[in-house]
Amino acid sequence: MSAGTQQSASPLDYAIDQQSRVTLPTVRLAVERGNGVLAFQPVVQSGRTERPAFYEGLIRIIDESGRIVPLRDFMPVAETTELGRRIDCLSLALGLQSLREDPSLRLSxxxxxxxxxxxxxxxxxxxGLIAEPQVAERLILEITESSAMEMPDVVHQFMREVQGYGVSLALDDFGAGYTSFRYLRDFCFDMIKIDGQFIRNIANHPDNQVLTRALQSIAHHFDMFTVAESVETADEAAFLIDMGIDCMQGYYFGAPTIAPPWKSPPTMVQR
Structure with missing residues (x-):
């Protein structure tokens, strides 16, 4: 960062830039070596909250000291670069490995x-799908809304291919950014995950109630399941169940963990 740029940037922007300069090489090396694990968070059906319908596998990068590197330290910068693509590769490889190891697991x-x-x-x-065709029906790929809307034609063609294998597709962070409803109609996602900003404190927040109901109505109109993200309290869960949300995910039902009950100590994908 030049002196002029440093002077014009806010202290927060400067701190983030400095953190990225320190962290990105560490993350790049870890990803090259396959030093990552998945943290599993349950997603429950509203009518059967005692048992997960599936889990979301969230990537965790581990540095040379064995420390998990906080996503906030690198993902905002990495996601639009080749490093973001390498992280997606590692996450997918770990997910396919988990599905092969446990035939009862359904994973996004x-x-x-x-x-x-x-x-x-x-x-x-x-x-992965050719070698183990049976994992396809237990795999859900979550595509962020913002990235999907940037390249709708590419996503549409991709959807036809993977749904042919039996893979399900979810639109993640629905409502967080600009949505083209024309593309949403054409996409035919299996599942919509409503962004957590609309779910937090929904039991006491009329605006969030109206917006969540609208997003739910759109999803159900197109025969897509709905998942409410970031459910953190009993009141939020009760309100969402009453309004007819299909599934819920959040700390109220379980935090992401690299040591879920069914799994032995985590192993890393070796490259």
Whole structure:
């Protein structure tokens, strides 16, 4: 950062830039070595909250000292670069590995639409599904709304391919950014995950209630399941159940963990 840029940037922007300069090489090296694990968070059906319908596998990068690197320290910068694509590759490889190891597991894995055109990512997906076709029906790919709307034609073509394998697709962070409802109609996602900003304190927040009901109505109109993200209290859960949300996810039902009950101590994908 030049002196002029440093002077014009806010102290927070400068701190984030400095943190990225320190962290990104560490993350890059860890990803190259396959030093990552998934943290599993349950997603429950509203009518059967005692048992997860599936889990979301959230990537955790581990540095040379064995420390988990906080996502906030690198993901905002990495997600639009090749490092973001490499992280998506590692996350997908770990997810496919988990599905192979446990035939009872259903798992969602995050991805950016930018990874669709990344050769290593699409090869990892195709090779994994060809080698183990039975995992396809237990795999859910979560595509962020912001990235999907940037390249709708690419996403639409991709959806046709992976749904042919039996893979389900979810639109993540629904409502967080600009949504083209024309593209939403054409996409035919299996599942919509309503962004947590609309869910937090929903039991006491009339605006969030109206917005969540609107997003739920849109999803159900297109025959898509709804998942409410960031459910953190009993009041929020009770309100969402009453309004007819299909599934819920959040700390109220379980925090992400790298040591879920069914799993032995985590192993890393070796590269």
């Amino acid at each position: 894995i995050n991805m950016s639409a930018r990874s669709i055109g990344y050769p290593d990512w699409i090869t990892t997906l195709r090779d």
